[in-house]
Amino acid sequence: MVYFLCFIIFSIGLYCILVKRNLIKIIIGLIIIEYSVNLVFILFGYRFAGRAPILAAGQTIKNMVDPLPQALVLTAIVIGLATTALLIAIAMRIYDRYKTFDITEIRRLKG
Amino acid sequence: MNIVPLFVVVPLGTAFLISLLGKRTKGLPDILANSGTLLLTVLSVGAIFLVKGAGVQVYKVGGWIPPIGISMVLDGLSSFMLVTVNLTAFLITIFSISYMEKYTAKWKFYTLFMLMLGGMNGVIITGDMFNLFVFLEIAAIASYALVAFGIEKEELEASFKYMVVGELASLFILLGIALLYSFTSTLNMADMGRVLIADGPGKLVPFVSVLFLVGFGIKAAIMPFHAWLADAHPSAPAPISAMLSGLLIKVLGIYALMRIFFNVLGIAPSILNILLTLGTISMVAGGLLAIGQSDIKRMLAYSSISQIGYIVLALGIATPLALLGAIFHLFNHAIFKSLLFLNSGAIEYSTGTRDLRQMGGLNARMPLTGTTSLIGSMSISGIPPLGGFWSKLIIVFAAIKSGHTILGLIAILVSIITLGYYLKLQRYAFLGSLKDKWKGVLEVPFTMKLSMVMLALICIATGALLLPGIREVFLKMAQDALSIGQDYAAVTFESIK
Amino acid sequence: MIKEHKGMTLIVKTITRLTVGLILLYGIYIVLHGHLTPGGGFAGGVIIALSFIHLMLAFGREVALKKVSRPIAGLFESIGAVMFLAIAIFGFVGGYFFLNFFVDKGTPFNLFSSGIIPLCNIAISLKVGAGLFAIFTALVLLKVKSKGEK
Numbered sequence: 001m002v003y004f005l006c007f008i009i010f011s012i013g014l015y016c017i018l019v020k021r022n023l024i025k026i027i028i029g030l031i032i033i034e035y036s037v038n039l040v041f042i043l044f045g046y047r048f049a050g051r052a053p054i055l056a057a058g059q060t061i062k063n064m065v066d067p068l069p070q071a072l073v074l075t076a077i078v079i080g081l082a083t084t085a086l087l088i089a090i091a092m093r094i095y096d097r098y099k100t101f102d103i104t105e106i107r108r109l110k111g
Numbered sequence: 112m113n114i115v116p117l118f119v120v121v122p123l124g125t126a127f128l129i130s131l132l133g134k135r136t137k138g139l140p141d142i143l144a145n146s147g148t149l150l151l152t153v154l155s156v157g158a159i160f161l162v163k164g165a166g167v168q169v170y171k172v173g174g175w176i177p178p179i180g181i182s183m184v185l186d187g188l189s190s191f192m193l194v195t196v197n198l199t200a201f202l203i204t205i206f207s208i209s210y211m212e213k214y215t216a217k218w219k220f221y222t223l224f225m226l227m228l229g230g231m232n233g234v235i236i237t238g239d240m241f242n243l244f245v246f247l248e249i250a251a252i253a254s255y256a257l258v259a260f261g262i263e264k265e266e267l268e269a270s271f272k273y274m275v276v277g278e279l280a281s282l283f284i285l286l287g288i289a290l291l292y293s294f295t296s297t298l299n300m301a302d303m304g305r306v307l308i309a310d311g312p313g314k315l316v317p318f319v320s321v322l323f324l325v326g327f328g329i330k331a332a333i334m335p336f337h338a339w340l341a342d343a344h345p346s347a348p349a350p351i352s353a354m355l356s357g358l359l360i361k362v363l364g365i366y367a368l369m370r371i372f373f374n375v376l377g378i379a380p381s382i383l384n385i386l387l388t389l390g391t392i393s394m395v396a397g398g399l400l401a402i403g404q405s406d407i408k409r410m411l412a413y414s415s416i417s418q419i420g421y422i423v424l425a426l427g428i429a430t431p432l433a434l435l436g437a438i439f440h441l442f443n444h445a446i447f448k449s450l451l452f453l454n455s456g457a458i459e460y461s462t463g464t465r466d467l468r469q470m471g472g473l474n475a476r477m478p479l480t481g482t483t484s485l486i487g488s489m490s491i492s493g494i495p496p497l498g499g500f501w502s503k504l505i506i507v508f509a510a511i512k513s514g515h516t517i518l519g520l521i522a523i524l525v526s527i528i529t530l531g532y533y534l535k536l537q538r539y540a541f542l543g544s545l546k547d548k549w550k551g552v553l554e555v556p557f558t559m560k561l562s563m564v565m566l567a568l569i570c571i572a573t574g575a576l577l578l579p580g581i582r583e584v585f586l587k588m589a590q591d592a593l594s595i596g597q598d599y600a601a602v603t604f605e606s607i608k
Numbered sequence: 609m610i611k612e613h614k615g616m617t618l619i620v621k622t623i624t625r626l627t628v629g630l631i632l633l634y635g636i637y638i639v640l641h642g643h644l645t646p647g648g649g650f651a652g653g654v655i656i657a658l659s660f661i662h663l664m665l666a667f668g669r670e671v672a673l674k675k676v677s678r679p680i681a682g683l684f685e686s687i688g689a690v691m692f693l694a695i696a697i698f699g700f701v702g703g704y705f706f707l708n709f710f711v712d713k714g715t716p717f718n719l720f721s722s723g724i725i726p727l728c729n730i731a732i733s734l735k736v737g738a739g740l741f742a743i744f745t746a747l748v749l750l751k752v753k754s755k756g757e758k
Binding site for chain 2: 023079086
């Protein structure tokens with residue numbers, strides 16, 4: 001059920017990329033997809049009524065959620081940050097050159 | 112001291128040193144980058160003999176024993192890929208000493224270049240699924256930035272397109288890795304393979320296979336996912352085009368595809384059929400699209416799609432002979448496609464245009480570029496003594512031998528098409544009478560010549576790799592690593608002890 | 609008052625002046641306790657960068673850039689990366705890349721323990737903090753430049 005919600009988020013992002021014509025909206029679509037994938041990954045590591053996997057003094061290691069997906073998703077978020085920054089920088093440069101964000105007007109390449 | 116982690120340490124270290132020191136000292140970035148890639152080339156040749164002598168090497172990062180810790184695995188296939196990547200990268204860095212003079216921030220270029228190289232080496236050498244994703248992203252992000260390096264309109268647009276498509280591919284791959292982790296509860300590739308053998312593929316593996324096929328298919332620019340390549344590769348500066356077309360699509364796409372499908376997931380007949388179909392489509396369509404192009408780099412980019420089609424086709428046949436052909440063609444393509452892109456860069460450097468119709472008779476003014484380009488073109492279209500002929504011959508042979516006669520014939524036909532558009536390139540650019548406006552064109556500087564000549568020599572010599580004795584060391588080991596299939600897990604765990 | 613025109617209103621500036629140091633300290637705390645509590649190099653680095661970005665938002669970019677100019681941010685970023693790599697390479701002393709080369713691993717829940725992990729955290733925080741700040745300033749300066757061209 002929860003995975004289905006993630007799938008809906010994924011679809012929203014995909015729709016955003018495919019249909020929207022504004023560069024910024026495309027970037028937002030990418031970010032939405034990225035978060036849905038991250039959410040799925042986190043949920044795979046979840047255990048019902050699990051605790052945060054933090055070891056504190058005098059605590060037993062019992063019924064913790066899987067910490068590995070959390071570490072991996074953190075890495076994925078960092079990568080996502082780098083990509084988003086680069087995307088936005090390039091989008092700003094494109095605006096600088098073309099004076100528009102509309103992808104139907106940005107058509108120098110014929111491919 | 113073990114040399115395995117150096118393949119990641121050296122390029123990353125060089126990249127950060129260049130970014131730290133390169134801004135102030137002129138000339139230092141050149142020296143650092145070239146010595147770095149030279150060192151890597153020497154090390155990767157050493158790695159081949161290491162694997163030959165001592166078998167598969169597993170390196171335990173931080174001393175943690177796999178599957179708990181991250182491991183780096185050096186086997187036949189990865190040592191072969193390391194040689195391909197680092198040798199080509201070394202020759203390309205030699206080329207870029209002079210070529211990149213016309214851009215302002217050379218140290219930025221070298222930093223990104225070495226980051227990309229580090230990412231690619233990491234993808235090749237890692238034995239951990241998530242690490243593969245991280246290194247893949249490092250290489251990909253560096254390449255996005257490099258495509259936009261010239262910050263002109265076309266380059267920015269191409270880079271944006273490339274980035275959106277490439278990011279989507281990465282997210283598909285990440286989703287696939289997440290699903291695999293939930294199924295096997297491990298990230299080590301060897302351990303994953305072992306769990307998958309023990310539990311059977313289940314219903315999840317076909318789904319994950321499709322995700323990986325889409326993800327790595329986009330990265331490799333197989334036909335339905337090819338649209339970004341024809342924009343992104345021509346827009347980058349010439350050394351980067353050579354790097355992207357010659358290496359990046361192979362390492363990020365084909366190598367990861369091979370490793371994951373053959374060694375980890377276990378290849379299913381349905382996947383093989385998909386690979387056969389996609390390979391044939393991209394082979395034919397890439398070739399046909401290339402004919403009509405008048406921009407020299409765009410033609411080369413479409414030709415890359417076509418040649419990638421050959422490799423994927425051979426992977427789809429999946430007999431040992433076909434795998435040998437795929438690996439050999441991969442090496443050949445890395446060499447001659449880099450050479451041709453460097454040639455186009457040399458033409459652009461001297462004349463300032465990429466339009467084939469405006470050129471003509473350049474052989475008179477740039478004989479060396481003309482000759483090396485002729486060698487490259489002949490090799491890619493499969494003219495007998497050159498390397499490209501042998502790899503295509505093996506692929507066609509394997510296709511006919513395994514009963515895919517029609518596909519073999521199509522491969523020959525596409526080879527003729529390839530010859531056609533490369534003759535067009537030669538005819539328009541180098542042969543014929545010299546146009547008046549190119550009377551004053553000069554041949555390119557020495558380092559660019561050196562790099563092109565060395566690539567052309569390798570192009571001529573690659574046929575020798577098939578000779579018995581040399582084949583056992585270089586190609587056979589890589590092919591063996593692929594054809595053992597899911598025994599990869601057993602072999603890897605054997606060498607940990 | 610010419611100074612008032614740059615940045616935001618007096619209220620924001622006063623609050624910023626009071627809190628920015630605390631934010632910076634909190635970031636450093638998170639970095640140094642990364643091996644004991646949730647957080648670590650990345651989170652701490654982000655908070656450190658946020659303190660400078662906060663300064664830039666409130667007072668305008670000149671004030672923040674006077675404190676940390678872009679070349680210095682780039683320098684710190686490279687130093688962080690090289691330091692992290694150096695820690696990794698020092699692992700070779702014990703035979704393995706990234707080896708936790710202190711023989712004494714220390715005791716759990718103690719600040720000065722766990723070998724190389726705090727050092728790695730500091731390196732990462734330098735890299736992340738400086739990198740994030742550099743990204744932000746790059747975007748801000750780019751925007752200003754393009755407006756100037758109009």
